[in-house]
Amino acid sequence: MEPSSSTSISEFLLLGLTNDPRLQPLIFSLFLCIYLVTVLGNLLIILAVSSDINLHTPMYFFLSSLSINDICLNTNTIPKMLMNLITQNQSITYIACLTKVLFVLVFTGLENCLLAVMACDRYVAICHPLRYSTIINPSSCILMVLISLFFSFVFGLLHTLMVLRLSFCTDIKMSHFFCELAQLLKLACSDILINNILVYFASLVFGGIPISEIIFSYTHILSAVLRVPSQGRIYKTFSTCGSHVSIVFLFYGTILGVYISSAVTDSPEKTVVASVMYSVVPQMLNPFIYSLRKKDMKEALRKLISRVWAGLQWH
Template sequence: MGFINQTIPSDFLLLGLSRDPELQPVMFGLFLFIYLVTVIGNMFIILAINLDSHLHTPMYFFISNLSLTDICTSTTTIPKMLVNMQEQNLSITFAGCLTQACFAMLFVSLECCLLAAMAYDRYVAICYPLRYTVIMNWYLCRLVILVSLLSSTANSLLLSLMMLWLSFCKNLEIPHFFCEITQVVKLACSDTSINIILIYIASFTFGGITFSGIIFSYIEIVSSVLKIPSVKGRYKAFSTCGSHLSVITLFYGTGLSVCISSSVTDSPRMTAMASVMYTVVTQMLNPFIYSLRNKDMKEALTKVIGRMISLS
């Protein structure tokens, strides 16, 4: 491959999930539906929590922030893909690709932090119920959100800006539906060892450490719950963790599938399909998980929908 005589390349090409022209209208309709459901569903969750005073607790505070993060994650990836399908144009500028990669990393990292914070919240609620309001005070909750946002932003900016030092080859085709940073780095013709090391560090920090914190929290939760003498008490304690466990399984399970698929197969298209799960499908399903498995959330959503119907 030849080199471009500049660090900043021309437009990249997002190859998407399929080049079959007959599938394009179907995929456009499918991803438009997914995006609308994601945005509307998560907006309902945010509205229900903000309008119902009974839900003004740390747990629901983190859920509303998770819903906002899910909206932002989907907005970072899906609209550009829909525009490219509609215009039958695969290109994305280098600046646009860099921006998309930066925001995608930011919101995925933030989601990892929020899921870990929610696990800690459940750990305190079940293991130290009498001290819950003292430990999980609003100052700590807001501090956790601020630190998570700042660390995620710093990480995504560092990894994105490091790509400015790379020289790219003439082949600028990204076999993905968005500018995923590892796929962009693979297109570079210059030394990418520092970039790869930083990506591994970021993955370990925001994926490995947060997941380890979640595992530790739930080991302690299970240990405490098993000490509860009544079956009804154990069920009630576990039920408060049901929705969170479902979201964790979905998010980290699909994220792990991406790692496995990229290591066992040479097909970038298969890796892209796996990435759809943790960057698109998970964000769409989260509102349903929290609304269907949570009685308080059901009641709050019913009130919001009732108000909207009465106003219309």
């Protein structure tokens, strides 16, 4: 289409996961539970880390940052979907949609960076233990998170500003439950070549660099463990790195699933269901992966829950 067939739009329509009224109560209940579990689970991680001095380490500082990011990411997407199901109003304003696109990109980019930073932390801890406290100190931890946030925000803002130059057609229906950049570009009438180039470049930077860093870290970790093999060292390494590796596979595996689904099917419904897997599921499961696999986290959570329970009984 030519830009001349476009119009000045003020809103989009988010079609959600289904138009079947019979399924909407089930979807509402499911996503409300997912959201509550995500928020409560990640809040428990944050409170456990902040309240237990034994967890005041770089690894758990990065985990807390990841939990905050997961809460923000799901808060940016799920509540609007739940509100639309309650009100039966699928509309979202143009500005609100662009804002959500911005924050989805920021929080997704930050998730990539934090996973890479956590891999770097494990690499230094296992391969350079004598220099660990010098390299991974409180100042460097804060700096790495701030740098990750800065580049993620620049990445998201650049994409959002590039969308502002586009004109949109009269078809404002988006086959999704939140405003996603790829879906927004499909509705544009004007040329999106520059936007697509930027998307591929950003995917290379925010996907390729973190994944390469994670592969580099764990290749050296595996090499270091195998050079001096011992059952105790292998077990300690597995217990230290197992949770992070599980989260990495979950996050990048679901993103890969979205791309494969988009490539092999033209069905918008299947694509949006696949998108749920990277934008909702990993954020919900991350707290369980860490709390169930690490003894010190389980102990901190037990103490926290005991104190809360004792406080409730006192009142």
